[in-house]
Amino acid sequence: MAGNGEISEVKVSQEALDIAKKQATLGYRIKRNKACYMMLAPYFILFFLFTVIPVILSVCFSFTYYNMLEMPEFIGWKNYIKLFLEDDIFMKALKNTMILAVVTGPVSYFLCLLFAWIINEFKGWVRAFLTLIFYAPSICGNAYVVWTLILSGDRYGYLNGFLMDLGILDNAIIWMKTEKYVLPFLIVVQLWLSLGTGFLSFIAGLQTVDKSLYEAAALDGVKNRWQELWYVTLPAMKPQLMFGAVMQITQAFAISDVSIQLAGNPSVNYAGATVVTHLLDYGTVRFEMGYASAIATVLFLLMVGSNLLVQKLLRRVGE
Amino acid sequence: MSRQKNYLKPYKKRRFFKPKEKKLNRSMAGNTLLFVIMAICGVAMIMPLVMVINNCLKPLDELYQFPPKIFVRNPTLENFSDLFTIMNDSWVPFSRYILNTIIITGGGMVGHVIIASLAAYPLAKHNFPGKGILFQMVVLSMMFHWTVTQTPQYMMISWLHINNSYWALILPACSFGMGLYLMKQFMEQLPDSLMESARLDGASEWCIFWKIVMPNVKPAWLTLAIFQFQQMWSNTGSTFLRDEALKPLQYSLQQISAGGMARAGAAAAVTFIIAAVPITFFLICQRNILETMTSSGMKD
Numbered sequence: 254m255a256g257n258g259e260i261s262e263v264k265v266s267q268e269a270l271d272i273a274k275k276q277a278t279l280g281y282r283i284k285r286n287k288a289c290y291m292m293l294a295p296y297f298i299l300f301f302l303f304t305v306i307p308v309i310l311s312v313c314f315s316f317t318y319y320n321m322l323e324m325p326e327f328i329g330w331k332n333y334i335k336l337f338l339e340d341d342i343f344m345k346a347l348k349n350t351m352i353l354a355v356v357t358g359p360v361s362y363f364l365c366l367l368f369a370w371i372i373n374e375f376k377g378w379v380r381a382f383l384t385l386i387f388y389a390p391s392i393c394g395n396a397y398v399v400w401t402l403i404l405s406g407d408r409y410g411y412l413n414g415f416l417m418d419l420g421i422l423d424n425a426i427i428w429m430k431t432e433k434y435v436l437p438f439l440i441v442v443q444l445w446l447s448l449g450t451g452f453l454s455f456i457a458g459l460q461t462v463d464k465s466l467y468e469a470a471a472l473d474g475v476k477n478r479w480q481e482l483w484y485v486t487l488p489a490m491k492p493q494l495m496f497g498a499v500m501q502i503t504q505a506f507a508i509s510d511v512s513i514q515l516a517g518n519p520s521v522n523y524a525g526a527t528v529v530t531h532l533l534d535y536g537t538v539r540f541e542m543g544y545a546s547a548i549a550t551v552l553f554l555l556m557v558g559s560n561l562l563v564q565k566l567l568r569r570v571g572e
Numbered sequence: 573m574s575r576q577k578n579y580l581k582p583y584k585k586r587r588f589f590k591p592k593e594k595k596l597n598r599s600m601a602g603n604t605l606l607f608v609i610m611a612i613c614g615v616a617m618i619m620p621l622v623m624v625i626n627n628c629l630k631p632l633d634e635l636y637q638f639p640p641k642i643f644v645r646n647p648t649l650e651n652f653s654d655l656f657t658i659m660n661d662s663w664v665p666f667s668r669y670i671l672n673t674i675i676i677t678g679g680g681m682v683g684h685v686i687i688a689s690l691a692a693y694p695l696a697k698h699n700f701p702g703k704g705i706l707f708q709m710v711v712l713s714m715m716f717h718w719t720v721t722q723t724p725q726y727m728m729i730s731w732l733h734i735n736n737s738y739w740a741l742i743l744p745a746c747s748f749g750m751g752l753y754l755m756k757q758f759m760e761q762l763p764d765s766l767m768e769s770a771r772l773d774g775a776s777e778w779c780i781f782w783k784i785v786m787p788n789v790k791p792a793w794l795t796l797a798i799f800q801f802q803q804m805w806s807n808t809g810s811t812f813l814r815d816e817a818l819k820p821l822q823y824s825l826q827q828i829s830a831g832g833m834a835r836a837g838a839a840a841a842v843t844f845i846i847a848a849v850p851i852t853f854f855l856i857c858q859r860n861i862l863e864t865m866t867s868s869g870m871k872d
Contacts, residue, residue, distance in 0.1 A: 279701055282700065282701050283700070283701055286694075286698060286700035286701075288694075288776070288777040288778065289694035289698050289700050289777070290694075290700070292690045292691060292693060292694050292777070292778075292781070293690075293691045293694055293695070293706065295687045295690060295691070296687045296688055296690065296691035296746075296747060296752060297691065297706065299687065299743055299744070299746050299747035300709075300710070300713070300747040300749075302728060302732075302743075302747075303721075303725055303728060303743065303744040303747050304713050304721060304747060304749070305709065305713075306724070306728060307721035307724035307725045307727075307728060308720075308721055308724075310724040310727065310728075311720070311721060311723070311724045314724070321727075368610075368613065371606050371609065371610050372610075374603075374606065381858055383610070383614065384858065384862075385851070385854070385855060385858070386614050386617055386618050387613075387614070387617055388854065389617075389618070389621060389847075389851050389854075390617060390620070390621065392802050392850045392851060392854055393621065393624075393846070393847035393850065393851060394802075394805060394806040394822075394846040394847055394849075394850060395806055395826075395846065396620075396621070396624055396843050396844075396846050396847035397620070398829070398843060399620045399621075399623050399624050399627070399843060400620065402623065402627070403620065403623070408638050408639075409635075409636050409637070409638060409640055410640070411623070411640050411642070414638060414639040414640040415639065415640075417639065418639040445617065445620065448617075450750070450799075450865075450868075453861065453862065453865045453868075454865045454868045454869070456862060456865070457862045457863070457864075457865035457866040457868065458865075458866065458868075458869060460862070460866065461866050467597070471597060475597060476597065477597055477599065477602070478597050478598060478599075478602055480597075481597050490869070491869070492868075492869020492870050492871050493868060493869040494869075495869065495870040496868050496869050496870045499714055499715055499870070500714075502715075503714065503715060503716060503717050504717070506717065507717030507719050507720075509719060529717075529719050532719065532722075532723070533719075533722075536722065536723035536726075537722075537723075537811070542723060542727070545723050546723065546724065549720050549721070549722075549723060549724075552716075552719075552720050553716050553720045556715060556716040556717065556720070557712065557715045557716055560715040561715070564870075
């Protein structure tokens with residue numbers, strides 16, 4: 254800016270300077286936006302009460318022994334030491350959660366993307382119908398109890414029935430009470446349930462990609478749909494990719510209802526135990542709130558940590 | 573909207589098996605491959621729901637049949653009439669459960685839509701100290717599941733003495749992060765000039781919010797309402813509500829379906845109802861929801 258020096262020569266009245274100074278102060282800016290804060294207040298009061306303070310409480314209580322009746326007693330790192338060194342079930346639950354998250358997280362993410370991408374090739378009612386088919390499982394409430402019929406341990410269960418009918422099995426297998434089958438089936442059911450908000454976001458995002466980009470890419474030598482996907486579509490819908498990742502990862506770490514419904518809690522030899530079922534066990538059955546808080550804090554760090562990491566990775570898509 | 577329609581035009585002319593007008597970078601082989609993948613996966617996805625629909629129409633002897641059949645032979649509505657009989661016999665009149673559900677889901681939906689859009693408007697369209705950090709907190713809250721804060725939330729609710737009342741379900745539901753996030757992203761697309769002209773005409777911020785912003789973001793608040801409905805609908809409320817007379821429909825339906833073999837028919841009907849309601853709502857509002865999700869991306 255060459256003209257800067259000259260502009261500063263212009264005389265500014267003291268009054269105008271004072272006003273400018275005043276307007277720059279924090280207090281003034283807060284005051285001027287009073288209406289904004291009034292609008293924010295109802296939401297953020299509730300948000301603090303039911304989300305922010307619980308997180309802080311959870312971290313604080315994780316260093317105490319607290320049973321909801323007596324005053325919490327500070328015990329330092331003992332909860333965490335017990336959690337990682339003595340609690341075998343927690344280690345098993347953590348292992349299960351990691352397996353479930355590492356498998357269902359990325360797989361469901363790519364399935365969301367793949368299906369959304371293919372659905373985008375269709376139009377009109379076919380597209381609406383396909384969207385409904387793939388999205389319906391994730392909103393059907395707890396209608397996934399139908400999987401208890403499919404995986405039922407007697408011969409009336411669909412899976413047993415079909416396999417016995419085909420002569421592959423002689424006797425019914427009690428699927429969800431056999432340790433080695435629990436996790437694989439939980440993964441299948443979870444994948445079935447996982448085409449949720451992220452999936453919708455992808456479908457919507459694909460529609461907004463500018464068509465002229467495809468034409469330009471074709472001129473630049475993009476030869477097939479796969480190249481088009483990698484070089485044009487994905488970079489153009491990066492914001493949706495990041496949103497979808499948050500949805501899928503958070504969901505993948507929080508698997509609990511499906512496990513409780515299908516495998517029971519506690520499940521056979523804790524084959525279906527996850528960090529959340531362990532948390533529920535201590536928080537709502539045994540009322541060891543301090544210990545439950547420690548579990549919750551670990552889970553919180555796991556979810557937020559992996560989300561932030563993946564966000565960082567996704568920024569690089571198409572670069 | 574207009575841009576999307578233009579984009580969709582070339583698809584209109586293309587029929588699947590006779591691609592007269594060749595689209596850029598699309599081969600017949602690729603189309604067929606993707607169509608086959610889609611058909612197989614689609615059938616796999618829908619199969620359990622087909623079972624739900626068929627089960628609720630099966631008479632009891634077909635429910636326990638070996639080998640099990642997916643499709644119903646002699647469809648009846650017996651299961652639903654069984655369900656109504658059980659409902660009429662229930663200890664708390666069944667209409668009470670329905671009323672509870674209407675209050676809880678209705679309160680949660682309306683409260684959330686109003687409160688979240690009120691907060692989203694300044695976050696989207698104004699600059700004020702603390703804006704960045706407040707929104708970052710909301711985004712961060714989407715990165716963990718509500719089960720994490722379940723236990724301390726229970727403590728908060730019992731300290732606020734709203735335990736065992738509708739508020740225990742409605743108030744936390746009003747502050748879900750997703751709703752605010754979607755609303756804010758959608759509002760950011762509104763042109764500033766819209767609000768600027770209203771401001772020149774002397775409208776207050778509240779007036780702008782109600783008269784200008786809200787009518788223009790109708791797809792977003794419909795979406796919020798549907799998402800919220802899905803959340804609230806599957807909530808049995810059993811953690812916070814102790815009085816039988818306060819519990820929602822979902823709770824009593826699950827009680828019925830836990831009734832064992834004798835109630836297997838009624839349970840199948842219950843599963844169908846639980847699944848059908850949110851799916852129907854989605855079907856009706858699909859277009860609005862997808863329009864809202866367009867702006868769901870995380871810009872940074």
